Amino acid sequence: MGTGRELLERLVSDQSQSLFKQIHWQGTFHEYLEIVKENPKVARTAFQRLYDMMMSYGRYDLENSKENLIRYRFFDDPDHEGHDAIFGLTKPLMELVNVLKSAALQYGAERRVILLHGPVGSSKSTIARLLKQGLERYTKSDEGALYSFGWKQDDASILWDPMHGEPLQLIPNSAREEVCAFLNQGRDSVGEGEYQVEIKGDVCPLSRFLFQERLAKHDGDWMKVLDDIVVRRLIFSEQDRIGIGTFQPKDEKNQDSTELTGDINYRKIAEYGSESDPRAFNFDGEFNIANRGLIEFIEVLKLDVAFLYDLLGASQEHKIKPKKFAQTDIDTVIVGHTNEPEYRKLQSNEFMEALRDRTIKIDVPYVTKLSEEIRIYEKDYNNERVRGKHIAPHTLETAAMWAVLTRLEQPKNASLTLLQKLKLYNGKSLPGFTSDNVLQLRRESRKEGLHGISPRYVQDKISNALVVNATATSLNPFMVLNELEAGLQHHSLIDSEDTRMQYIELIAVVKEEYTDTVKNEVQRAIAADEDAMDRLCANYIDNIKAYTQKERVKNKFTGADEEPDERLMRSIEERIGIPETRVDDFRREIMNYIGALALDGKKFNYRTNERLQKALEMKLFEDQKDSIKLTSLVSNVIDADTQEKIDIVKARLIRNNGYNEESATDVLQYVASIFARGDVKKEEK
Known part of the structure; x- marks a missing residue:
């Protein structure tokens, strides 16, 4: 030196x-x-x-x-x-x-x-x-x-x-x-x-x-x-x-x-x-x-x-x-x-x-695009700058989501929620809305961003959450959201009780959105068995091929020819909202896509179809969640076999989603509590 x-x-x-x-x-x-x-x-x-x-x-x-x-x-x-x-x-x-x-x-x-x-x-x-x-x-x-x-x-x-x-x-x-x-x-x-x-x-x-x-x-x-x-x-x-x-x-x-x-x-x-x-x-x-x-x-x-x-x-x-x-x-x-x-x-x-x-x-x-608001907080609060404390995934995202929601004006279109408007502004596609519709939404809301919650308030509450939860190794979204809500009681720039209550209601909206997000993450982690996904996809494709060509399917175990498994096909399609009336169209679309790939000398991979991949993940999760006994996390009575499977899921969350040991455990326990209450929601979109 x-x-x-x-x-x-x-x-x-x-x-x-x-x-x-x-x-x-x-x-x-x-x-x-x-x-x-x-x-x-x-x-x-x-x-x-x-x-x-x-x-x-x-x-x-x-x-x-x-x-x-x-x-x-x-x-x-x-x-x-x-x-x-x-x-x-x-x-x-x-x-x-x-x-x-x-x-x-x-x-x-x-x-x-x-x-x-x-x-x-x-x-x-x-x-x-x-x-x-x-x-x-x-x-x-x-x-x-x-x-x-x-x-x-x-x-x-x-x-x-x-x-x-x-x-x-x-x-x-x-x-x-x-x-x-x-x-x-x-x-x-x-x-x-x-x-x-x-x-x-x-x-x-x-x-x-x-x-x-x-x-x-x-x-x-x-x-x-x-x-x-x-x-x-x-x-x-x-x-x-x-x-x-x-x-x-x-x-x-x-x-x-x-x-x-x-x-x-x-x-x-x-x-x-x-x-x-x-x-x-x-x-x-x-x-x-x-x-x-x-x-x-x-x-x-x-x-x-x-x-x-x-x-x-x-x-x-x-x-x-x-x-x-x-x-x-x-x-x-x-x-x-x-x-x-x-x-x-x-x-x-x-x-x-x-x-x-x-x-x-x-x-x-103020910023009204979620991804840009997230970057404001990532600049000061990230796992490189906040030493000794892990920032759990979605922690800054949920804080940013709430801040942006307070700045948006209610859409005039009654079929559109404020959260959906936020997602449209952030570049997400929604059925029935084009980029021209998004421009129209912005033109209708000239005062958006000139009111609402300041980034400074959010930064202050993130700092508070880091201090208040000093013994925890990981800062999670609920810690920050609770600080944000508690601070509203004494926020000097909120001029009415109605505004205060509106902001509190928006925190509930963000918590619900976060719940859906982590539930899907855990589902993907549980269903991340590549071989099982490949087998499920191959089985589905065999059945819809037989269905569209009016053929029978050979049972791999008995060797007997059987009718296509309608129950299997529907259990997957229902996950992505395919109604009974559109079954024939959807199955033909998949087969036409596979045929077009074959003509180009390419092989079909379910990962190239986002909707089908999501449906397969959800189906596999439903099939495997009982064997993993995720709900046993709530009772803290876990046998060795179940613990081994849970550890595998936890390792996937850490490796693929940016969790640490504590935050991965917290998320698994939180999702397990949802299943224990029987509060599993079907995918809306």
Whole structure:
């Protein structure tokens, strides 16, 4: 392993010195002009840079999507660590990317506040965090490079522009058109992700003051002023307050708009003699430091009115008004987020009309697809991360199922249950429903996902269940569901007793669905005798062949020719709901399928027919469950032969379904108790 010092030396040696020099590059203004001519992307606007950053990760079309849905890899897991991946929400994320694209192309969206609107815990903050972290990483890459400038001082130090301004803004207005023409030579037409250089806006008041001061010193020769400029590579950092700003409203009495636009430095007033001297001002408000990057407003609609005026100017005019100074140009993406109650206040407040008019609202609902909700919990609770505790199969699935059910609206189709709607949304096929029907269901339920239970509540209760059941080696669904139900008595966001009772009833629905699921798993484990399945299938095929061809079947034991065994055939077909009136059609379908395979030189295998396989498994289970005496588990009186068979079933559950010893035993005992009560339900579908 070596010593600690050797480890540190190796880690240091792994870091490229050339990379360090590259991202800490400094040079002259003239060198920067050559960089821009070679790569105009360094002079992009904040929206262009953010959009290109997201596109750099790539995108892909979602399979089996009739809505032409596109998924952007940036939201999947940009750090490849699984901490901030956003599961689902494909349409809201598409809408966000389209807004950013419009802003990048300067179609008007660049003059709007992007407002992420949705219930608590719906990933609004996560989206904003991903954008900020993505920009930080992007500015460290060659593709995301950008530059700022500073002023050489008499003591050989450099006074960096406090708002990280674009160096090209130092070029006087009279010369900008000609400079842009030079920089854009050979780029008359540009494609997506390519931009012509435009010089907009002016430098901050401090750099403007220093420019004028040195212009006077050099008798109006602004070329000599530019010789005093040092250009450097700029790397965004939220922690260092460079290019990334975050503002969170405080108590109304303590709010001060200078937190956004900077404040007077009273210590330096004595040195410079005036409050309006830019050298006696701290340009360190959130808007100042977020120039050329992104600023996030947490709970933006809770802002004091004084803040809102700054917000309006920053979005529409791209200007802010620091105290004692003229309006100052900024270039930043403004992302705010809020919840439904605050947004309703905005809609009902006529004084907020200007803000509503300058806002692009993007709804960020809860996930309504079960598989995506499961992934949210698997990220934090899985058998690799939860050390010392086994997460039994279906534990996270049942919690996710309940959460999604609370977010769905009752279907208008009376023949469709809420649980069936959940399954349709999750991609399952149901008789009489097509993918077009699913789209119609979603169109009828515009508010789905904007209410219901937050993933945070479920995560909290999973954590509680892990602690409360500390002595158990395995966490099972009932432990979590019981915690979820108990917590509803004190849930602060449930506004009515009717809603509380509805959520409790949905827990009962989930428990019933889980019961059916584990009953089927145990049935498959018991019926997992491959030889017995093959024999049963061969016997069934022999009989339906004889039946469809009006022949007799030879009894393998007596050698006598007998009529097809109708009782055997029906005992299998009834398991999958084949009515008496469809017997002939179903048997002919099977024989036609076998014949088609034979013509292609292929052999029939029951595993290729899901319905037939299920019917055979259920039939074999019915035949074998009495010999295994599963119900003896309830009485704890088990003979050696039965114990051996139960151990085989348990081993199959562990090997094939992900159980451990304790959870497999629990499931077997639970299913055994169902059989002991005589509560065996026939397969519904």
